[in-house]
Amino acid sequence: MHQLLQQIFSGLAAGAVYASLALALVMIYRATDLVNFAQGEMAMFSTYIAWTLVNAGLPFWAAFVLTLVASFLGGMTIERIIIRPVENAPVLVTVVVTIGLLLIFNALAGWIFTYTLQEFPSPFPDRPLFGALMTTRDLGVIGVTLVMLLLLFAFFRFTATGLAMRAAAQNPESARLCGIPVGRMLAIGWGLAAAIGATAGIMVAPVLFLDPNMMGGVLLYAFTGALLGGITSPVGAVVGGLIVGVTENLVGTYLIASQLKLTVALALIILVLVFRPNGLFGTAIVRRV
Amino acid sequence: MSEGLAVPQDAAAARYGGLDAGAWRWIAALALIALTAALPFAISNYHAFELTLVMIYAIAVLGLNILTGYNGQISLGHGGFFAAGAYTAAILMHRYGVPYWATLAPAGLVCFALGVLFGLPALRFEGPYLALVTLAMAVATPQLLKYFDSWTGGQQGINLVKIQPPPGLGIDRDRWLYLVVLVVLLLAMRVAANMLNGRTGRAFVAIRDQPIAAAAMGIDVARYKTLAFGTSTALTGIAGALSAMVISFVAPESFSLFLSLSFLVGSAVGGIATISGAIVGGLFIEFVPNLANDISDAAPWAIYGLAMLLLMYAMPRGVAGSVGLLLRRFQSRRAAPGEGDQDHKGRMP
Numbered sequence: 001m002h003q004l005l006q007q008i009f010s011g012l013a014a015g016a017v018y019a020s021l022a023l024a025l026v027m028i029y030r031a032t033d034l035v036n037f038a039q040g041e042m043a044m045f046s047t048y049i050a051w052t053l054v055n056a057g058l059p060f061w062a063a064f065v066l067t068l069v070a071s072f073l074g075g076m077t078i079e080r081i082i083i084r085p086v087e088n089a090p091v092l093v094t095v096v097v098t099i100g101l102l103l104i105f106n107a108l109a110g111w112i113f114t115y116t117l118q119e120f121p122s123p124f125p126d127r128p129l130f131g132a133l134m135t136t137r138d139l140g141v142i143g144v145t146l147v148m149l150l151l152l153f154a155f156f157r158f159t160a161t162g163l164a165m166r167a168a169a170q171n172p173e174s175a176r177l178c179g180i181p182v183g184r185m186l187a188i189g190w191g192l193a194a195a196i197g198a199t200a201g202i203m204v205a206p207v208l209f210l211d212p213n214m215m216g217g218v219l220l221y222a223f224t225g226a227l228l229g230g231i232t233s234p235v236g237a238v239v240g241g242l243i244v245g246v247t248e249n250l251v252g253t254y255l256i257a258s259q260l261k262l263t264v265a266l267a268l269i270i271l272v273l274v275f276r277p278n279g280l281f282g283t284a285i286v287r288r289v
Numbered sequence: 290m291s292e293g294l295a296v297p298q299d300a301a302a303a304r305y306g307g308l309d310a311g312a313w314r315w316i317a318a319l320a321l322i323a324l325t326a327a328l329p330f331a332i333s334n335y336h337a338f339e340l341t342l343v344m345i346y347a348i349a350v351l352g353l354n355i356l357t358g359y360n361g362q363i364s365l366g367h368g369g370f371f372a373a374g375a376y377t378a379a380i381l382m383h384r385y386g387v388p389y390w391a392t393l394a395p396a397g398l399v400c401f402a403l404g405v406l407f408g409l410p411a412l413r414f415e416g417p418y419l420a421l422v423t424l425a426m427a428v429a430t431p432q433l434l435k436y437f438d439s440w441t442g443g444q445q446g447i448n449l450v451k452i453q454p455p456p457g458l459g460i461d462r463d464r465w466l467y468l469v470v471l472v473v474l475l476l477a478m479r480v481a482a483n484m485l486n487g488r489t490g491r492a493f494v495a496i497r498d499q500p501i502a503a504a505a506m507g508i509d510v511a512r513y514k515t516l517a518f519g520t521s522t523a524l525t526g527i528a529g530a531l532s533a534m535v536i537s538f539v540a541p542e543s544f545s546l547f548l549s550l551s552f553l554v555g556s557a558v559g560g561i562a563t564i565s566g567a568i569v570g571g572l573f574i575e576f577v578p579n580l581a582n583d584i585s586d587a588a589p590w591a592i593y594g595l596a597m598l599l600l601m602y603a604m605p606r607g608v609a610g611s612v613g614l615l616l617r618r619f620q621s622r623r624a625a626p627g628e629g630d631q632d633h634k635g636r637m638p
Contacts (some may be wrong), residue, residue: 035417037424085602091416093601095363096557099550100597103590110587212587216546220428223421262432266425273418274410 015245040219075194230279347571352524361497366423368549374529400526408518446540
C-alpha cells in the first residue's frame with residue numbers, strides 16, 4: 001500500500017509536467033486549430049535558455065522568469081512569421097510545417113549546446129516527506145504547476161485580454177467585427193503556450209537530464225493526456241495529463257517492463273481515439289459539408 | 290476514326306518522324322532504363338551502393354506518397370513499417386535460411402497485413418489525429434524491437450550473411466544489388482502508376498479531396514482507405530527488406546523517429562502526390578545529409594527542417610510536381626487552341 005501511494009504521488013509529479021505540456025497543446029489547438037508537433041522541442045529549447053542563464057550565474061528563479069519571458073516572445077514570433085502564412089492551409093501543410101519546426105529546434109539545440117547530457121539544477125531539495133510517501137521535489141513540481149494553472153485561469157476569467165482571447169479562439173469573424181485584434185490574440189496564445197511549455201521543460205529537466213531529445217517521450221505523453229482529456233478542453237488536458245502520469249508509473253512498476261512505457265502510451269492513444277474520440281471532457285465538433 | 294481527325298494526325302505523325310508520341314515516350318523510357326541499368330558499371334562500387342540506397346528510399350517514399358499524397362492520410366510512422374519489412378527479411382534469412390530474393394514477397398505481405406490492421410482504426414482518425422498516432426508508433430518502434438529480443442536480437446540487432454551475386458555473371462555484389470533494387474523500383478513504379486492512374490487512384494484522390502462527396506458517389510471510403518494503407522505499407526516494407534539485404538545488418542536504432550520524418554521530408558521535397566517525385570525524394574534523403582554532415586552533426590536535420598518549411602511556402606507541389614506543372618503550362622501554350630485539352634482526352638470513358 002505504501003509503495004502504491006508512493007508510485008501514485010511520483011506519477012502525479014510526472015503527470016503535472018505532462019499536464020502543462022498538454023495544456024500548451026490545447027491552447028494552440030483552440031487558438032489556431034492545429035496540432036503543434038514542435039511543442040516539446042520548443043520547450044526543450046527554452047530549457048536550454050534557462051540552463052545557460054543559470055550557468056551564467058543568475059539565481060534560479062530569476063532565470064526561470066527570464067526564460068518564460070523569452071519563450072513568450074519567441075512563441076509570438078513563431079506564430080507571426082511561420083504559422084500565420086499557413087493559417088488556413090490544409091492539415092497536411094500545417095503538420096509538415098510544425099514537424100519542420102520540430103527538426104529545426106532539435107538541430108539548433110544540438111548545434112549550439114551539443115548532444116551531451118547536461119545536469120540541470122532543481123530549485124527544490126530532494127528530501128522525503130510524509131514518511132517517504134513523496135519527495136519535496138515532487139511536491140514542488142506539483143505546486144508550480146498548480147500556481148501556473150491558477151494564474152492562467154485567473155487570466156482567462158478575469159482580464160479583458162483573456163476574454164478577448166477566448167472570443168478570438170471561439171469565433172474569429174465575430175470577434176474581429178467586435179474590434180478584437182484576432183491576429184494579435186492568436187500570437188499571444190502561441191506565446192503563452194510556449195511559456196507554459198518552458199515551465200514543463202524546466203520542471204522535468206532535473207529528472208530526465210537536459211539533451212536535445214529530452215522532450216520526445218514527454219511530448220508523446222502530453223499528446224496522450226491532451227487526447228484523453230479532449231483536445232478542446234483545457235481542464236481535460238490537465239486531468240488527462242495527470243491520469244497519464246499516474247498510469248505510466250503504475251503500469252511501469254506493476255505490469256510490464258519499463259522499456260514498453262511508450263508503447264503503452266501508443267495503445268492508450270489508439271484506444272481513446274477509437275472509443276472516445278472527443279476525450280473525457282471534449283466537445284464533438286460538427287462539420288458542415 | 291472520323292475523317293475530320295485524320296489530317297491533324299498525319300501532320301503530327303510527320304512532326305514526330307513517323308512515330309506517334311506514345312511510341313516516342315516508350316523509346317525514351319526504355320533508353321532511360323537502359324542508361325540507369327548501365328550506370329553502375331561506369332561508377333565506383335561505393336557510388337553504386339549509394340545509388341542503391343537512393344532507390345530503396347525512393348520505393349519507401351513512393352509508398353508514403355500513395356497514402357499521404359494521393360489518399361490524404363498523414364503518416365509520420367512509415368519508418369515503423371520500413372523496420373517491419375527489414376526485420377521480416379532479416380529473420381527469414383537468418384533463422385530459416387530463406388534465400389534473399391524469396392523474402393521480398395513475405396516482407397510485402399507482412400507489411401500489407403500490418404498496414405491494413407493499422408488502417409482499420411485509422412479510419413476513425415482524421416488529419417492531425419492520424420499524424421499523432423503514427424508519430425507515437427514511430428517513437429515506439431525501437432522500443433518494441435528491443436523488447437522482442439528473442440526474435441529481433443535486441444539491441445545488437447541481426448548480422449546477416451552478405452549476399453553473393455549469382456556465379457557466372459561476372460559482376461560484383463554492389464552492382465548486382467543495384468540491378469536487383471532497380472528492377473524492384475521499376476516494378477513498384479509501374480504498379481503504382483497503374484493503380485493511381487485508374488479507377489482506384491481516382492477513388493483515392495476523391496476521398497482525399499472530398500470524403501463526403503466521394504461517399505455520396507458510391508465510393509466505398511473505408512475499403513479504399515484501408516487499401517491505400519495496405520498498398521503503401523507493403524511498398525515501404527519491401528523497401529525495408531531491400532535495405533536489410535543491401536546493408537546486411539538490422540538494429541533498432543536505425544529505425545528511429547527520424548527515419549520516418551526523413552520519408553516525409555523526401556515526400557514533400559519530391560512532390561507528395563507524384564510518382565516520379567519519389568526518386569527526387571530518395572536522392573534528397575541520401576545525399577543532402579552526407580553533404581550537410583561536413584558542416585555539423587546537427588546540420589542535416591536543420592536542413593531537413595528548413596527544406597520542409599520552404600517547400601510548404603514556395604513549392605507546395607514539390608520538385609516533381611512543380612516541374613510537371615511547368616511542363617503542362619508550356620505544352621498547353623504551344624498547342625493549338627483546339628488541342629489544349631488533350632490532357633483530358635485519354636481519360637474519357
